[in-house]
Amino acid sequence: MTQDDFAVESIPEAAWQVSRRSFMKRLAGGIAAGGALVYGTSADASQVEDLETAVSGKDPGEERYWHAVRSQFLLRDNLALMNAANLCPSPYPVMESVFKYTRDLDYDASFHNRTKYRQIREETREKMARLLGAHPDEIALVRNTSEANNVISTGYHLGPGDEVLLSDLNHPSNNQAWQVKARRYGFKLNYVSVPVVPQSEDEIVDAFERAYTPATKVMSFTHVSNRTGLTMPAKRLCAAARSRGVFSLVDGAQSFGALKIDLADMGCDAYSGSAHKWFMGPKEVGVLFVRKDNQDAVWPSIVSAGWRDEVEGSARKYEVLGQRDDAALTATGRGVEFHEKIGAGRVEARMRQVATAIKEGLSGLPGVELSTSMDPALSAGVVIFKPGELDPRKVFDKLYTKYHIAGAGMGPNVRLSPHIYNTLDEADRAVAAVAEILRDGV
Numbered sequence: 319m320t321q322d323d324f325a326v327e328s329i330p331e332a333a334w335q336v337s338r339r340s341f342m343k344r345l346a347g348g349i350a351a352g353g354a355l356v357y358g359t360s361a362d363a364s365q366v367e368d369l370e371t372a373v374s375g376k377d378p379g380e381e382r383y384w385h386a387v388r389s390q391f392l393l394r395d396n397l398a399l400m401n402a403a404n405l406c407p408s409p410y411p412v413m414e415s416v417f418k419y420t421r422d423l424d425y426d427a428s429f430h431n432r433t434k435y436r437q438i439r440e441e442t443r444e445k446m447a448r449l450l451g452a453h454p455d456e457i458a459l460v461r462n463t464s465e466a467n468n469v470i471s472t473g474y475h476l477g478p479g480d481e482v483l484l485s486d487l488n489h490p491s492n493n494q495a496w497q498v499k500a501r502r503y504g505f506k507l508n509y510v511s512v513p514v515v516p517q518s519e520d521e522i523v524d525a526f527e528r529a530y531t532p533a534t535k536v537m538s539f540t541h542v543s544n545r546t547g548l549t550m551p552a553k554r555l556c557a558a559a560r561s562r563g564v565f566s567l568v569d570g571a572q573s574f575g576a577l578k579i580d581l582a583d584m585g586c587d588a589y590s591g592s593a594h595k596w597f598m599g600p601k602e603v604g605v606l607f608v609r610k611d612n613q614d615a616v617w618p619s620i621v622s623a624g625w626r627d628e629v630e631g632s633a634r635k636y637e638v639l640g641q642r643d644d645a646a647l648t649a650t651g652r653g654v655e656f657h658e659k660i661g662a663g664r665v666e667a668r669m670r671q672v673a674t675a676i677k678e679g680l681s682g683l684p685g686v687e688l689s690t691s692m693d694p695a696l697s698a699g700v701v702i703f704k705p706g707e708l709d710p711r712k713v714f715d716k717l718y719t720k721y722h723i724a725g726a727g728m729g730p731n732v733r734l735s736p737h738i739y740n741t742l743d744e745a746d747r748a749v750a751a752v753a754e755i756l757r758d759g760v
Contacts, residue, residue, distance in 0.1 A: 366389065366390065366410050367389070368411070369387070369390055369409075369411070369656065369659050369660070370659065372386040372387070372389055372390065373386045373387065378664055378668075381741060381742060381743075384668060384738065384741060385741060387660065387738055387739065388738075388739045388740075388741065390409040390410050390411075390656075390739075391407050391408075391409055391410070391739045392407065392410065392413065393407060393739060396722045397722050397724060398721075398722060398723045398724065398740065398744040398747055398748060399724045399739070399740070400676075400723060400724060400725050400734040400735055400736045400737075400740060400744075400748065401724050401725055401726055401733075401735060402576070402595060402596050402699060402735040402736065402737040403544050403572055403595065403596075403699075403700050403726065403733060403735035404595070404726055404735075405594055405595065406575075406594065406595055406596060406597070406598040406737060407598065407739070408598055408599060408600060408649075408653070409598060409656050411652045411655070411656055412598065412599055412600060412649045412652050412653045412656060413649075415600075415645070415648060415649035415652040416600050416645050416646060416649045417645075418645075419644060419645035419648045419649070420645040422645075423644060423645060432644065435644040435647070435648065438644075438647070438648050438651070439459065439644075439647050439648075440454070441651055442459065442647055442648065442650050442651035442654070443457050443459060445651050445654035445655065446459070446605055446650070446651075446654055448654070448658075449579075449654050449657060449658065449662065450574075450579050450580070450581050450589070450605070450607060451579065451580035451581050451582045451583060452581045452582065452607050453610065454632075455610060455631070455632035455633060455634075456581075456607050456608060456609060456610055456613075456632070456633050457605060457606075457607055457633055458605070458606040458607075458608070458633040458634060458635075458636035458637040459603065459604075459605060459637050459647055459650065460603075460604045460605065460606050460636060460637055460639070461602050461603065461604050461639070462592045462593075462594070462602065462603075462604040463489075463491065463569060463570070463571040463574075463590045463591055463592040463604055464491040464495075465604060465606075466588075466590030466591070466604050466605065466606035466636075467491060467492050467495060467538075467567065467569060467590050468495050468619060469606055469616065469618065469619050469636050470536075470538075470565075470567045470588050470590075470608075470616060471492075471495045471496050471499050472495075472499065472617075472619040473616040473617040473618060473619050473636075474535075474536055474565060474615060474616050474617075475615070475617070476499075476503055476505040476535060476536070477503055477504055477505060478503075478504035478505065479505075479533060480505040480506070480533055480535045481505065481506045481507070481508050481531055481533040481534045481535065482496055482500070482505060482506070482507050482508070482534070482535065482536045482537075482538065483508050483509075483510060483526070483529055483530065483534050483536070483537040483538070483564070484496060484507060484508070484509050484510070484537075484538055484539070485509070485510050485512055485538075485539040485540060485550070486509045486510065486511050486512060487512050487539075487540060487543040487545055487546060487548060488538065488539060488540045488569065489540050489544055489569060489571060492538060492540065492569050496538070505535075506533070508529055508531070508534070509529075510525050510526050510529045510539075511525065512525060512548065512550075514546050514548070514689050515546075515548075515688075515689065515690075515691050515696075516548070516691070516696060518696075519551040519554065519695060519696070522550060522551055522555075523551060523554050523555060523558065526539075526555055526558060527558060530558075530562060530564070534562065534564050535564060535565065536564065536565045536566075536567065537555070537559045537564050537565070537566050537567070538566070538567040538568075538569065539552075539555060539568065539569065540569040540571070540572070541568050541569060541570045541571075541572065541573040541577075542571075542572035542573045542576070542577075542698045542699075542700055543572070543700065544571070544572055544700060544728075544733075545689075545702065545728060545729075546689045546690060546700075546702055547689065547690030547691070547697050547698070547700035547701055547702045547733075548690070548691065548696060548697065549573075549577075549695070549696055549697055549698045551695075552568055552584050552586065553583065553584050553585060556568070556584055556585040556586045556587075557585055559587075560585060560587075565587045565588070565612060565615065566585075566586045566587045566588070567586070567587065567588040567589075567590070568584070568586045568588070568589045568590070569590055570589050570590055570591040571590070571591060571592055571595060572595070572596065572698070572699075572700055572735075573591070573596070573698065574589075574590075574591025574592065574595070574596060574597055574605065575591070575593075575595060575596030575597030575598060575599070575657065575665075576595075576596035576665070576666065576669055576698055576699050576737070577666050577698060578662040578663045578665075578666050579662075581607050586607075586609070587608070587609045587612045588606065588607060588608050588609070588612075588616070589605075589606075589607040590604065590605070590606055590607075591604060591605045592604045592605075593605070593650055593653060596669075596699070596737060597653055597657070598653060598656070598737070599649065599650050599653035600643075600645075600646035600647075600649040600650060600653070601646065602643060602646060603643075603646050603647060603649075603650045606633065606636055606637075607633070608633045608636065613631075613632070613633060613635075616636075618635045618636050618638065619636075620638065620639050620640075621638055622638050622639060622640040623640065624638050624640075625638050660738070665738055666698075668738050669698070669699045669736065669737055669738060670694060670698065670699065671742070672699075672736040672737075672740050672741075672742060672744075672745050673697070673698070673699045673700075673701055673735075673736055674692075674694075675742055675745035675746070675749075676701050676734055676736065676745045676748055676749060677690060677692060677697075677701055678692075679745065679746065679748075679749030680701070680703050680749055680752060683749070683752060683753050683756060684706075684756070685705070685706030685707070685756055686703050686704070686705060686706065686752070686756070687703060687704040687706075688701075688702070688703050689702040689703065689704070689731060690702050690703070699735050699736060699737065700733065700735045701733065701734045701735065701736075702728060702731045702732075702733050703731060703732055703734075703752075704730055704731050704732075705732055705752065705755065705756060706756055708755065708756065708759065708760055709760060710727050710728070710729070710730055710731055710732050711727045712760035713727075713732055713752075713755055713760055714726065714727035714732050715727075715760075716755055716760050717732070717748075717751055717752070717755070720751075721747070721748075721751040723744075723747065723748050723751055725748075732752075734748060
């Protein structure tokens with residue numbers, strides 16, 4: 319059996335298509351009536367085209383380019399998946415890489431066969447460093463954002479008399495980890511209250527500036543809030559921390575794979591991300607960046623078999639976690655290649671285009687209250703809205719069960735987080751569905 323025998327045949331799902339010009343007609347007449355959800359049929363079983371072939375001759379400024387990108391995903395017919403803030407599908411190259419190398423490992427789990435994965439992991443690290451604007455020695459391939467954040471909150475030495483400055487919009491997996499460790503080690507937590515919809519970046523920066531004290535040792539914030547969709551001015555906040563000698567941790571769960579990230583330019587001391595969200599990579603792989611000149615200040619939280627003297631001089635010391643899923647780590651490199659073939663800037667621009675279409679449509683609906691700024695500098699792909707006086711959980715459920723639009727329920731709000739596999743037709747469809755629900759109730 320050769321390596322090629324591990325290739326997996328794929329059955330692509332054809333992207334349904336809706337006339338954008340029919341949006342107002344659907345909005346007025348009811349998009350769920352008369353079988354309106356039957357927008358297309360599945361393609362015949364065949365080997366999916368590679369990305370270059372699929373987009374060849376197509377202009378990224380046209381929808382047909384993005385329909386071709388969508389064809390790279392095994393998405394159920396008629397499903398408008400807008401839940402990138404939680405979990406993304408992987409494109410065929412990533413998915414098939416996981417299958418291929420899982421089969422390889424199960425076919426021959428010997429040390430001899432698995433030797434190659436050490437080199438592949440280093441190649442993946444180099445690709446990730448290139449994507450994020452970092453040096454390979456500053457990149458650790460961990461399991462998710464939570465683990466990456468905990469490496470910092472566990473490994474950075476703090477004690478009584480020290481303070482950690484946190485945003486009140488941070489994800490619970492970040493703030494709660496600091497809370498537990500504050501109880502254990504005796505340091506103090508100080509929270510910055512950030513407006514839901516600030517008027518400017520200055521308002522955010524000023525709030526952080528006022529919260530610093532001489533005891534502040536670490537500052538951590540979520541780059542893009544999963545609760546409000548707010549995008550923080552990361553470069554300015556990290557510069558303010560560095561000017562005070564404060565260690566900065568940026569939680570990139572909602573920006574890694576969504577925004578074009580240059581960590582050298584951002585100036586943070588640490589950055590975390592999960593491959594299963596906007597990066598559209600394999601499950602249970604994450605990234606932790608720790609700036610080279612601050613690695614001595616952060617101890618590894620897990621030390622296992624495989625520790626070697628040479629890992630102590632790099633971020634590799636944070637990924638000695640025991641047995642890993644080599645297939646998933648290999649597929650992460652394919653995920654970087656997928657992003658690079660489209661272009662990180664182009665990925666961000668498309669994500670913003672679809673999210674903006676949704677925000678603009680929702681802002682025109684009576685009773686809808688947007689929690690996400692319309693200002694591109696203060697928002698990204700996470701769109702949060704309150705559906706009038708309706709129960710948000712019931713709206714969230716109805717969007718999926720009746721309209722086949724998958725989002726999330728977030729307390730009193732509904733969250734839609736589209737990505738590059740979403741079309742502008744789907745953006746229209748989501749707005750039309752919300753309008754119909756507001757009209758007819760849940």
